[in-house]
Amino acid sequence: MRYDLKEGNLLLKGKNSFILIGRAKRLFILFIETFEKELCQTVREDDLIAVSAPEGGDPRQAFMLLELIREYNMPVMVLPKGHPGSGRLNMVVSAGPEIIPGCGIMRGTHPEQNVICASEEFSGFSFYSDGGFVRIESGLLGRVADNSGMNIDIVRIPDSELRY
């Protein structure tokens, strides 16, 4: 499956969670701030930016987050494990040429790749930048569709529909 991101974003809707994927649009440096250091990640125009809402929520919030990163280059923060604030953060962001939802069997299997926290619904999916398009691979899609009735709706949404 390959979808054009030049004119908008892709919303992947599960039953209780979703992932919004957009294109970076231009080169910028994503700053990742941890407790002890700063990491710089070069994001190129065709790279993907994904916002995952593992417990669901408003896609417009996800879009705001996406815009804060790609339009305003807001740095992302890393909280230490067990920090009381982590429970309040219901959406996570990842950027790069490939993004793997980190759920179930995928977790830990791709140490060199971008991993984004997502719900089980996205187990087996992976997203690759492909010259202005996103290529979605879903290794388990057949099995998921047969066994559990879990399904992901894929909707193309222009920026204008995600703004307040």
Add this chain to the structure above:
Amino acid sequence: MCSVGGPMDVELAERLKGKKYRCNDCGTTFEAVGKHPVCPSCQSENVTLV
């Protein structure tokens, strides 16, 4: 990488090991992840692993 708007999951963050670079144009040293390090100060791609 799994980061939040906000924060990120530390189990994953611990795997987020960067490499240190020095910019040959402006001298900035920085730690970067990914295959295409670019200087955060002057956007130069002329950087060396240190």
